[in-house]
Amino acid sequence: MTIHFILNGEDVSMNATSADRLVDLLRERFGLHGAQADCRRGTCGKCLVLMDGRLAPSCLLPAFKARGREIVTYEGFAQTDEYADIAAGFAEAGVECCGFCDKGKILAAAAVVERSSRPTKEEILAEMAEVPCRCTDPETLVRGVQAAAERREGRRYRRASQ
Amino acid sequence: MRVSEIHAPSSLAEVLEQRRRLPEAAFYAGGTELLREQAGRFLRLPPEIISLGAVPELRQVALTERFVEIGAAVTLAEILELRENAVPELLAVALRGVATPAIRNLATLGGNLATRSRFMDSWPALACLDALAEFRDASGSHWVNVNRIADAEGLPAPPAGALLSRVRIPLERWDAIAIRKVGLRDYPAAETAVFALAARAEKGILSEFRLAFAGERSLRLREVEARILGRRLPLNAKERRSFSGDYREAASSLPPGLKQQFGTLVDGALDLLSR
Numbered sequence: 001m002t003i004h005f006i007l008n009g010e011d012v013s014m015n016a017t018s019a020d021r022l023v024d025l026l027r028e029r030f031g032l033h034g035a036q037a038d039c040r041r042g043t044c045g046k047c048l049v050l051m052d053g054r055l056a057p058s059c060l061l062p063a064f065k066a067r068g069r070e071i072v073t074y075e076g077f078a079q080t081d082e083y084a085d086i087a088a089g090f091a092e093a094g095v096e097c098c099g100f101c102d103k104g105k106i107l108a109a110a111a112v113v114e115r116s117s118r119p120t121k122e123e124i125l126a127e128m129a130e131v132p133c134r135c136t137d138p139e140t141l142v143r144g145v146q147a148a149a150e151r152r153e154g155r156r157y158r159r160a161s162q
Numbered sequence: 163m164r165v166s167e168i169h170a171p172s173s174l175a176e177v178l179e180q181r182r183r184l185p186e187a188a189f190y191a192g193g194t195e196l197l198r199e200q201a202g203r204f205l206r207l208p209p210e211i212i213s214l215g216a217v218p219e220l221r222q223v224a225l226t227e228r229f230v231e232i233g234a235a236v237t238l239a240e241i242l243e244l245r246e247n248a249v250p251e252l253l254a255v256a257l258r259g260v261a262t263p264a265i266r267n268l269a270t271l272g273g274n275l276a277t278r279s280r281f282m283d284s285w286p287a288l289a290c291l292d293a294l295a296e297f298r299d300a301s302g303s304h305w306v307n308v309n310r311i312a313d314a315e316g317l318p319a320p321p322a323g324a325l326l327s328r329v330r331i332p333l334e335r336w337d338a339i340a341i342r343k344v345g346l347r348d349y350p351a352a353e354t355a356v357f358a359l360a361a362r363a364e365k366g367i368l369s370e371f372r373l374a375f376a377g378e379r380s381l382r383l384r385e386v387e388a389r390i391l392g393r394r395l396p397l398n399a400k401e402r403r404s405f406s407g408d409y410r411e412a413a414s415s416l417p418p419g420l421k422q423q424f425g426t427l428v429d430g431a432l433d434l435l436s437r
Contacts, residue, residue: 001168018166019204040201042265055264060197062205064168130262
């Protein structure tokens with residue numbers, strides 16, 4: 001079957017079978033290796049993507065579920081202003097993630113600040129539970145996400161007042 | 163690699179028509195339960211799939227003063243984002259305990275409630291709330307109390323072949339609620355379950371007391387609840403012992419770990435009513 005969807009802002013289509021997972025097609029057909037198929041059970045956080053703005057484990061998404069949806073991978077997100085906010089917020093708070101979890105934590109942070117302009121510690125830790133890697137101190141991570149949210153709000157305010 | 167035929171109806175009428183033509187087809191909404199145990203490179207799905215994601219009737223939420231109706235394909239995350247008081251806190255607490263945020267973005271209420279392999283997190287809460295589930299098939303619409311989704315032996319028994327289309331949940335005041343996930347192993351497994359409690363008092367008299375416990379089997383003792391109702395609070399020590407004994411006896415067939423934790427939770431609930 002042919003599946004049309006939006007991938008990192010571009011209309012794309014791909015041939016897939018019902019047995020294909022989105023994570024594998026992102027890697028093999030589109031060369032997007034930011035999402036990795038590790039546990040294939042939706043628990044490790046390495047395959048996360050944003051689907052219609054929401055965090056989703058692409059290993060638990062059959063390819064046909066992408067039809068008509070907007071998928072953003074880490075590579076696509078890294079080109080956005082929102083990514084710059086998170087990178088700067090993390091740097092400001094001293095967040096240093098390991099290679100196992102960095103992409104997942106950035107996308108999880110993106111989902112938090114997309115939903116809330118002033119995310120609470122509980123909201124942040126709940127979303128970050130998506131990426132079970134313990135390389136980063138939770139308090140530092142909370143400060144990093146809150147700093148990112150502040151930067152995003154500031155940028156929006158400046159844009160609105162221009 | 164097994165390839166399935168995917169059907170993607172765009173209305174409830176189309177779903178029912180496809181179901182009539184393909185009685186063996188499986189409904190697919192969030193898919194999290196279906197895919198949870200599949201760690202291989204390729205997915206193994208049933209030969210015929212009816213995908214429910216683009217059926218607007220299954221994605222609706224309707225709120226009245228007395229109840230909220232939630233479409234079966236509404237995700238758990240979307241339910242948790244409904245405005246304050248639109249969803250009973252007992253259900254919200256239960257859903258917040260499901261997996262992780264990303265999985266709650268995929269998993270649907272219908273999938274969580276109508277799974278045949280075991281009872282998932284929403285059932286004990288919805289059973290305590292006396293929610294109704296609407297099942298549809300070629301003969302029409304059938305409303306079933308969520309408690310009736312369990313058979314006489316306490317096993318999950320959603321109506322065969324029918325589509326769970328929406329869930330109607332009464333909005334009532336509760337004075338005490340509790341949700342506890344129990345089990346020592348990864349959830350879900352044989353020795354895991356969810357405990358739910360909802361209670362209400364009027365002028366010092368217990369007017370509602372509902373307690374449900376479910377994992378691979380469900381446990382709800384209506385006759386014990388009926389005996390507790392109408393008691394003046396706090397319960398005395400004799401009443402407390404009697405009801406605790408009834409629940410512990412009913413739990414004797416549970417796996418040892420679950421039996422012990424269930425007993426502790428029941429005693430905690432009765433302690434609450436004894437203060």
